Amino acid sequence: MDFKPYSARAEKHARTFFRALTLLLLLAFSPASSYADPVPANDSDTLTIALAPVVDMGVDVDTATARFSVSDAPGSLATSIQMGATAYLVSPATVTVLGNFNNQEIQLSAASLDSWSLDTDESAETDQVQLYALFAVDKASRPVEAEFGQGGDGRHLVKTSAAPAGEPSGSENNDLSDNRFEIADGGMTSGTNMDNLAVGSKKQLWLRVDAPPLTNSDEIQRIVVTLTAVNGRTN
Numbered sequence: 001m002d003f004k005p006y007s008a009r010a011e012k013h014a015r016t017f018f019r020a021l022t023l024l025l026l027l028a029f030s031p032a033s034s035y036a037d038p039v040p041a042n043d044s045d046t047l048t049i050a051l052a053p054v055v056d057m058g059v060d061v062d063t064a065t066a067r068f069s070v071s072d073a074p075g076s077l078a079t080s081i082q083m084g085a086t087a088y089l090v091s092p093a094t095v096t097v098l099g100n101f102n103n104q105e106i107q108l109s110a111a112s113l114d115s116w117s118l119d120t121d122e123s124a125e126t127d128q129v130q131l132y133a134l135f136a137v138d139k140a141s142r143p144v145e146a147e148f149g150q151g152g153d154g155r156h157l158v159k160t161s162a163a164p165a166g167e168p169s170g171s172e173n174n175d176l177s178d179n180r181f182e183i184a185d186g187g188m189t190s191g192t193n194m195d196n197l198a199v200g201s202k203k204q205l206w207l208r209v210d211a212p213p214l215t216n217s218d219e220i221q222r223i224v225v226t227l228t229a230v231n232g233r234t235n
Contacts, residue, residue: 057229058098059106061205066093068209078220084124084213088142092204095135095227102198103232108133108181109162113222116212122154130210131158131223133181135165135203139190147188148208155180162228164235166194196232 037043068079068087081087097104110131112118119128132148134156148156155178165181183191192203207225 055101056099057101057104057231059227059229060096060098061227062094065091067091081209081211083211083215085211086145087209089207090142092206095203095205097197097199097201097229099199099229104197104229105164105166105195105232105235107162107164107228107230108158108225109160110158110223110225111160113224114219115217116221118160120159122149122152124213126212126214127216128212129221129223132156132208133158134206135182135192135194136190136206137192137203139204142206143188147183150183158225164230169235
């Protein structure tokens with residue numbers, strides 16, 4: 001008679017137990033069925049970081065070689081002028097965009113420091129000096145009179161109120177309808193676009209000065225020209 005340590009019923013219960021234990025283990029280690037998340041909406045969340053760039057805009061004007069006459073010393077912007085006559089820079093100033101912002105524009109304004117005033121139109125008047133400006137790149141000779149006076153509406157006149165070189169935001173298409181201090185449509189040799197300038201951009205600044213036909217002063221008349229770097233995104 002063979003000896004059996006457990007009965008057939010005990011063996012059956014043991015097999016049932018091991019099958020149940022195996023199923024539980026499989027369920028426990030199954031990724032898809034390890035648990036049921038009652039609130040899946042809170043399993044993740046987000047945060048938003050807002051960074052305000054600290055941008056630096058700048059412009060440098062180098063007049064080391066600028067002069068109104070070939071007989072003048074380079075860097076000297078003093079010159080003699082007859083009443084009703086015109087003087088041109090024969091060597092331009094060099095303008096360089098500085099800072100860390102690659103979308104800058106340059107505004108020009110001027111102020112008279114003595115008894116003459118700045119003319120606001122192209123009608124010559126006593127003791128009113130007309131100052132014109134144009135930008136270019138690698139231009140071998142100055143713009144001609146007609147280029148400074150393009151349009152006949154004084155658009156290239158530098159006035160006491162600051163005006164951006166180039167065209168207003170939204171119409172920067174290099175046409176001739178609203179350009180200021182630039183001729184970028186090919187109508188002037190080496191003309192350049194003055195909108196949306198990158199850091200390191202270099203431009204030539206050419207000036208024309210028209211003396212008034214009559215004056216009440218025989219003293220030196222000084223004019224200061226101010227260039228200001230501004231945000232090109234909004235100009």
